[in-house]
Amino acid sequence: MDISNNEKPVSDRLLIGECVVVLSSREVHVPGARRLRRLTPKSIGVLLVLVRKAGQVVTRDELFAEVWPDTMPTNDVLTQAVTHLRKAFTSGESGIDGAAYIETIAKTGYRLLAPVSWEGQGSIPAGRSPLSETALVHGAQAGATHAADVPRRSIRRRLRRQVLIAVGLALLASTVVMFWLLWTAPAVADPDVVNTRGTRVVGSPERPYRLITSTAAFETSPALSPDGSLVVFAKEEEGLSSLWIQSTGNTAAAPLVAPPAQASDRFPAWSPDGREIAFARFHPGDMCEVLLVSATGGSARRVARCDGTEMLSFDWSPDGRSLLFGSMTGSQASRGIRVLDLVSGRWSSLRYETGNDDFDYAPRYSPDGKRIGFVRNPQVGDLWVMDADGRNARRVTEDAAEIRGWSWLGATELVFGRRVDSESRLYRLDVTTGLLRDLGVDDADSPSVSRQGRSLAFKRDHPRYALFRFPLGEQGGKPQRLFASSGRDGQPMVSPDGKRLAFTSNRSGTFALWWGRLDDPDSLQVIEGFRPEARQPMDWSADGHSLLVAGRDGEGMPGIYEVTPEEGHWKKLPVPVHEPLQAIYGSQPGSVLVLERDNDDRMRLTLFDRRQQPWRRLASMEGVSQVRLDRAGDRVLFTRLAHAGLWQVGPTLAQSSIRLLSTEAPTRWRYRTWAVTGTGKVHYLHIAPDCASQLTAIEQPDRSLCLDARRYGSRNGLSMAPDGSAVYVALAIADGTDIGLMPVAERVPWPSLGAAKWLPWLKKPLS
Template sequence: METIDSAPLLTDRLHIGDCLIVLPSREVQAPGARRPARLTPKAIGVLLVLARGAGNVITRDELFAQVWPDTLPTNDVLTQAVTQLRKALSAGGTFPEGQEYIETIAKTGYRLLAPVTWETGEEQSPETGEPPVPEADGPVSSAVAPMPAAQVVADLPGQQKNRGFWRQARRRLLLAVGLLLLCSSVTMAWLLWHRPVKETALDAATADGTGVIGSPERPYRLITARQGFGTFPALSPDGALVAFADESDGGSTLKVQSTGSATSATLVEAPPEAIDRFPAWSPDGREIAFARFRRDGGCEVLVIGATGGNARRATVCDGAEMLSFNWTPDGRGLVFGSMTGSHGAPGIRRLDLATGRWTALDYERGEGDFDYAPRYSPDGRQLGFTRNPQLGAVWVMAASGGAARRVTGGSVEMRGWGWLGDDAIVFGRRVDSESRLYQVDLGSGLLKDLGVDDAQSPSVAGMGKLLAFVHRAPQFGLFRIPLDHPERKERLFASSGRDAQPMIAPDGQQLVFNSSRSGAFALWWARLGQPDSLHPVEGLRPEARQSPDWSADSQQVLVSGRDDTGQPGIYEVTPEQGQWKRLPIPVSEPLQAIYGPASNLFFVIGREGQGPVTLSLFDRAGGNWRRLAQVPGASQVRYDHRTQRVLFTRLAEGGLWSADANLSPSSFRELSGEVPSRWRFRTWAVGNDGMVTYLHQEAGCSVQMRRLDLSQAPRCLEAKAASATNGFSVSPDGDAVYVALAVADGTDIGIMPVPQTVSRPLLGVLKWLPALGKPDS
């Protein structure tokens, strides 16, 4: 619910400078304007906050808290609201864009400069509710216009008597309606007050507050209970069955089972040296499309009956990375996201299964955008997809294409999504040390945490009321792996929490990493060989999407994090002393920052509004951050001090690029055309000697190291335990790597009811129920 201020307004009209604002219609009547300007609800909310503090500086945080409560908006929504206000207030005037009304206070907020006058209620007649006739010699109120002459002439004695009768009748009618509404409100309040209180899961764990019954019931249940990995769940349209990929024993086999926790059955046997993934049910529930990947890099999309049988080929997709597809609403074709390889194409396309003909969807997209996981809404009128899922968001547009709008905020690591009816979506995203599920209402934009830990890859039954997801709760530990003898790996600072992103300092003596070992996700520091030195950096909320970066003197690290409102930022930390400060980098959404060749130079990856993610070179000399160069579409950056070159990956394609320290376009070079892949864009590191290493998974080796700077045979560092994909580091002497390995891992398929959108009450009395002292649920 949107709340601006609890204080009552004097009236619904106010004057700001020479402009009149009518609040019920959200209209701004500016002098000289041809017609009133209509404001959005958010813009009028911003105007009210500025008006109440006229002449004072209102910070961006105050505006976000009052106009966008319980949401995580980006800075650009506030900028758009202020821009609309300026245009409306200056319409027909001589000053451009209302600068004489609203002043921007750099890096702080805004200030309303024009005087504010509220129209007082005393100017309304208590008898009739109409403006009174001003006295002949008295001044005319600026808020109330004088009565027209024609109306005075018409008020003859007989007509005045009729008007008095109808006014009394109208007052009595309004009084009766008011009493009826009051009675109905009191009745509803009484019924709600005396209705049975719904017992919560926590209440059900005890017996009348005197005895223990058991653990609180979870909002979900797990329907698979086996060692291994159940991935890519897909619910049948009626919600009775779930298809998923069983990735046990190094393979991947498609299975189907009831959502009532019955034993699963194999849908189709994959041939040797092949794995099957990405099951998708047809709208009628009779067929399942899936992808088959071969060890030689080829793949094909197949369609099989829901009860098994022979599969038929829909298309080939050799070399396709990040393959994604789903059914069209009529069940006659498949819709594909952006595809790579010789059979791929940028953007979203439809494939007609009967003819094999491809049709490219005509819609707005940037040159470097990679659109993934397209899905039609249940009514078939909308099409949603994730754009650049490594650091992206969910977008929605009309099923026929055209303009798309972003419906989730922030540049985050997306972990699947699905439709919750036609007006809401559910999506998974990485946050801190886990992935969580969130619900977004498309109309209001409100975000809700579904309260499910360690959840990703949601799937919703099109005709049912069930939500399936992957439940994964791994434990990762820190390890030092000698490159000459990987079997002698050593675990560092063992704990029962989740440790990740171990970054060794250039002096080879200090280590920083992210961990949940204290119960809260935090940045930790220690000296190697001194376990007692281990401590967290208090008060800092790091972000796990990018690794910390050490300064050349091993004194400070740059860390991506967020403040108490969830806004992203870059923090410079002195970890040994536990001190930190937020850097005033002039980027609305900074995602990563690393030190450059000099103490005043920084390389920053970030996003402005809904624009592309870019890599920028900043100079902060003298406290003024100046952008010197920019590269669009970068996803991860590292600086090689030995060769004085910048290394970076891109969102739109796999591979690794280099540039000189000035980011000169003429210096761009492709170092690797295939790896790092898009999904493992953070699993590479640069050593002090210029060594560029990449960790990936191969058959028979969970952690294989590959040199990207030299033509050298890969080396297996760990045969069984998988490595984390969000960062590792190389020792200064190049003899070892510091990496997070899975100590315990596995996944199950979870099932829960689809969260129902809470309907708005018809009468305002419901919002006062919490104040009555009795819970309403």
């Protein structure tokens, strides 16, 4: 680094947020951490450059020039240094999150957000030059012998002692008050014995929610009125959808508005004053419109056309004068978030940073109108939050997960549904602190929170999926159920020789990878030691000896695992990417194609040569959501984040070899329900008007077959027999959805004070 040695040293101890960095020994002291963290010299170099411009954006080029002068490092070197810094500043015990200290500025660089000062000095002035390592060591020696520091340390110790005494007295008083309240409070049943009393069985423990619908139809897309007294939902029957309304009590539902013949009404949204409901109406073909109707019913009026739109999303503004729309396709195409003025009918685009491949879905204003939340790239997405004017956009989840609906809970918290293993669960997230909590409701998604009340409505599923083999061709035949169980089976992937099947299942009580020989049901075995991902399909090697599986370890960290099923062994591969999501074997020996999300939140497909250590990058392309290899046609097939359809590219990922195969199939929602045979034919599983599971040849759309008219196929993977004689799919053998309702407790402020939990007058509303 080009650092002057003539500047007077400041100190050897650098205070960053709640952490202390001792520069001479490269140690990081984090409150509550069980062990000392030590930084590498390059990490220290990056930290000092960020400290010099604390609060300012430092570009990658600046960091390369100062920390790696006269060299040509890759982006991975800098990414690893920043990751090392974030891990050093992280402490789960004290709640410190290293990612909140150093912010990634997409496609630019990094910014140090935590307050910075040298011990014994004030805050660092902006633009001050960092010290050299020699100067820092000399500073440590000088600081250790400086007489003026002695009285300062003595004052700090006395002040610290007084603060600790005050905190101790406060905790003692809190404990006394809490004990008194518990002593005088009425007895509460022990949750472990809530269903028994003495020698008698009383009943089942109470669920945290209740179901307010229980019909044979599929109830979806619940929307709570602002006061939480009414709920509107879509009822799906025989391939069509209509809107119904009912109170949140046990009254029967009534139709809100009758759609025309062969039309479907979906996606209801209440106005802030509770007087109107916006919804989308889909007509046969591509015709689509957004309508408003009174909450008491009656005729609806159109406010916008949405012809040809896929993944439509919208919500009301807090003042009720406009609708906020997510990215749109079709005749009203828009890459980003837009606002529709309901009086003038004019559209205005929100100015904020978005990439060419980004699709922003389900935007919603916070109740106070100061923020907008949305899901970016919902296929493998995360939740984002930004100011209402588009500034300060930031990601608030980091799972690249399948987000299944979300809603604001006050001005600083979110509730969202997320697919986990074989189910979807509800989570509560504080966007200020990053604290994430499971709400304890399984098989739930599409949450809706009332604006004024503390009620939460959601859709609850109770499906069971089983594996089937459907014969194809002119002779056809009856479908065959495979490896029957009472669990949820999915992602069936047949081996290249057509004799073995790998799949995921929770049949043993935990979600795991299974495999077995198709001619021997008793050969079924589980592969333990890691948890497979349900988002992306696994991939067999050409010889059928091994599998590449995306999964997570015991700490939830993503990785790519190579499994040898016959031996029951697996190993985690050293894939040199930020967050691997899928991997398949390449067409050449030693080559692997990896789908990743990089440190700048971009989805990228990269071709690696794994015979070199570390793996060598050969080529890359961005914006890919899923990939498979057609060995017969010597081509790579893939779907994109920002577009529906299917593409192909040559095995070396040469840009000149990219070709569009289909403009409509697969859709964004069903980007995983396609497969390729050993002869190169591509098939797509989708829903047709009169068929729940329709199989269509993408490159020959006139060749289509209804596998099952009533049972729906899983959206997370299927496979074709190598010779194209059969398809292996997971079908719902038991299914149904209902609307659930539960109260949501307010967030209690000042969690460190026990009295706040028990004294109602100390509670504060979310703001």
